Amino acid sequence: MSKRFEIRFSGAGGQGLITAGIILAEAATIIEGKHAVQSQSYGPEARGGASKSEVIISDSPIDYPKATVVDACLAMTQESADKYANGIKKGGVLLIDSDFVKNEPKGDFKVYKMPIMRTAKDVVGREIVANVVALGAMIALTDAVSREAGLKAVLSRVPEAFIELNRKAYAQGFEDMKKILG
Amino acid sequence: MAKKVALMQGNEACAHGALYAGCKFFGGYPITPSTEVSEVLSKELPKIGGKFIQMEDEIAAMASVIGASLTGDKCLTASSGPGISLKQELIGYACIAEVPCVIISVMRGGPSTGMPTGPGQSDVMQAKWGTHGDHAAIALAPASVQEIFTETVRAFNLAEKYRMPVQVVYDEIVGHMRERIEFPEPGEIEVIDRAKPSVPPAQYKPYDTSFGDVPPLAAFGTEYRYHVTGLNKAPDGFPTTKAEYVDAEERRQVRKVDGEVGRAGIELNDEYLTDDAEIIIFAYGSTSRSARYAVNELRKEGMKVGLFRPITLWPFPEKRIAALGKQVKAIVVPEMNLGQMNLEVERVVKGACPVLHLGRVDGEPINPGQIMDKVKEVK
Numbered sequence A: 001m002s003k004r005f006e007i008r009f010s011g012a013g014g015q016g017l018i019t020a021g022i023i024l025a026e027a028a029t030i031i032e033g034k035h036a037v038q039s040q041s042y043g044p045e046a047r048g049g050a051s052k053s054e055v056i057i058s059d060s061p062i063d064y065p066k067a068t069v070v071d072a073c074l075a076m077t078q079e080s081a082d083k084y085a086n087g088i089k090k091g092g093v094l095l096i097d098s099d100f101v102k103n104e105p106k107g108d109f110k111v112y113k114m115p116i117m118r119t120a121k122d123v124v125g126r127e128i129v130a131n132v133v134a135l136g137a138m139i140a141l142t143d144a145v146s147r148e149a150g151l152k153a154v155l156s157r158v159p160e161a162f163i164e165l166n167r168k169a170y171a172q173g174f175e176d177m178k179k180i181l182g
Numbered sequence B: 001m002a003k004k005v006a007l008m009q010g011n012e013a014c015a016h017g018a019l020y021a022g023c024k025f026f027g028g029y030p031i032t033p034s035t036e037v038s039e040v041l042s043k044e045l046p047k048i049g050g051k052f053i054q055m056e057d058e059i060a061a062m063a064s065v066i067g068a069s070l071t072g073d074k075c076l077t078a079s080s081g082p083g084i085s086l087k088q089e090l091i092g093y094a095c096i097a098e099v100p101c102v103i104i105s106v107m108r109g110g111p112s113t114g115m116p117t118g119p120g121q122s123d124v125m126q127a128k129w130g131t132h133g134d135h136a137a138i139a140l141a142p143a144s145v146q147e148i149f150t151e152t153v154r155a156f157n158l159a160e161k162y163r164m165p166v167q168v169v170y171d172e173i174v175g176h177m178r179e180r181i182e183f184p185e186p187g188e189i190e191v192i193d194r195a196k197p198s199v200p201p202a203q204y205k206p207y208d209t210s211f212g213d214v215p216p217l218a219a220f221g222t223e224y225r226y227h228v229t230g231l232n233k234a235p236d237g238f239p240t241t242k243a244e245y246v247d248a249e250e251r252r253q254v255r256k257v258d259g260e261v262g263r264a265g266i267e268l269n270d271e272y273l274t275d276d277a278e279i280i281i282f283a284y285g286s287t288s289r290s291a292r293y294a295v296n297e298l299r300k301e302g303m304k305v306g307l308f309r310p311i312t313l314w315p316f317p318e319k320r321i322a323a324l325g326k327q328v329k330a331i332v333v334p335e336m337n338l339g340q341m342n343l344e345v346e347r348v349v350k351g352a353c354p355v356l357h358l359g360r361v362d363g364e365p366i367n368p369g370q371i372m373d374k375v376k377e378v379k
Helices: A017-031 A080-085 A116-124 A127-142 A149-159 A161-181 B008-021 B036-046 B058-069 B081-097 B124-129 B145-162 B174-175 B242-257 B260-264 B283-300 B317-329 B341-349 B368-377
Strands: A004-013 A033-039 A050-058 A070-075 A089-099 A108-115 B007-010 B023-028 B052-054 B074-078 B099-109 B115-119 B138-140 B167-171 B180-183 B269-272 B279-282 B305-310 B310-314 B329-333 B353-361
Touching: A004 A017, A004 A080, A004 A127, A004 B260, A017 A050, A017 A127, A017 B007, A017 B180, A033 B174, A050 A080, A050 B052, A050 B074, A070 A080, A080 A127, A080 B242, A089 A127, A089 B305, A108 A161, A116 A161, A127 A149, A127 A161, A149 A161, A149 B115, A149 B145, B007 B008, B007 B036, B008 B023, B008 B036, B008 B099, B008 B174, B008 B368, B023 B036, B023 B058, B023 B081, B036 B074, B052 B058, B058 B074, B058 B081, B058 B099, B074 B145, B081 B099, B081 B124, B081 B167, B099 B124, B099 B145, B099 B174, B115 B174, B124 B138, B124 B167, B124 B310, B138 B145, B145 B167, B145 B174, B145 B180, B145 B317, B167 B174, B167 B283, B174 B283, B269 B283, B279 B283, B279 B341, B279 B368, B283 B305, B283 B329, B283 B368, B317 B329, B317 B341, B329 B341, B341 B353, B353 B368
Parallel strands: A004 A070, A070 A089, A089 A108, B023 B052, B023 B074, B074 B099, B099 B167, B138 B167, B279 B305, B279 B329, B329 B353
Antiparallel strands: A004 A050, A033 A050, A033 B180, B007 B180, B099 B115, B138 B310, B269 B305
């Protein structure tokens, strides 16, 4: 059976989670040569509201382009956790931003907590790279793509002036998660 | 040399397909979920000496496409249900005046403004019967990012070859999802240009059927002059009410597409495990991807299920569906509407087997599990 790995990034519109999904899909398909589909759903608001981006990675062509039951989920806000942290596979993983998700979703999956927005703001230096911190953490958590492929995809997306900031954000997210995993 | 690859949205692939086909003009008005088509072309067309115009509304956008096409260029517009509704009068004009052009219809929920950011498949009948009067229609229904590219090229080819508007209809899911695309090299996919007149300007008639069912089309701005109208017309392009002209024109314009010769150059289907199938799923666009997933799962359970995926939606694949109707126990038609293409399947199958419809209109895709459950309802 071909392996189908499903990841969902969710949070508030404008947090860059669709971009995080696109970067992961690029790492998987353009850099690692696997099959990947990225899709999203969002409301009519330009900012705010709950937003989600899903990436499916497989070693064979992908038919159904949306998530069935996800292997891994990220929730950056309480609203997105309530709305999108369902349908996680038994034994799957959920990463929440512990500063914003106070009511932890319950289910047959393992919950990991990181202060993602705070890490971006206080440790990396800019709140705007919270999505890249989260991406680094999700890649460390899931091994969906290699650390190097993820970094390469991040750097190929960002303007010259922001390369170091994003490199730092990605490394911070990745390392923090590795520490949690022990 | 390795081919150029990218991860991109269906809508972006559509724009690149248009450029590959030689599109030189885009006239449009932005609307979710089609806007990325115009975004890419607004950047790319000026680089190749093409023109991009955002008009004051969708009606004017369609008019600009018709006018630009009559100067000899390949022209495109893109919109979604509400905008496509506004374009209908001009689409009919392009039908009767026989003006080549391509219309991209990215389907969301409807009617009216409906659900702008949700997917739908409820504009497939609009692609056939949206404009009034007897007329032929060609509509293509790609199901992947790569296929949106190739079908957009094919839409231009068919528009040029048959001298008429061609629609590419796909749902928001394939329009917005990102997949890997391999860009074909120039020359790898055939690109067709419209037939130009071989007679001198003084002898040219825009609807001269001595050249066949698709008369050559001269470009305005060259020395050829002719009359263009939405009225029924004589071969010279001027209005007429003469019965023999009107009847012959109407029948020819339908025959050029729906006749056997026309169909042979337009119909395109994808069949998956249909040879020994006892149940067929008829599905198009993103729903066909759910259906393929369902077929694989049902086969594991020992059920002989196959998928028929029309890539050309209009003209409808009548002969093949009629044959399959005699082969199988039932045909299941999942689509994101309350019953549209299933009516065509029923019409063609003529009761040879039951046709089960599965409709979903809540803004969510039809998932494989829903299709599997419907297939299991077959007695």
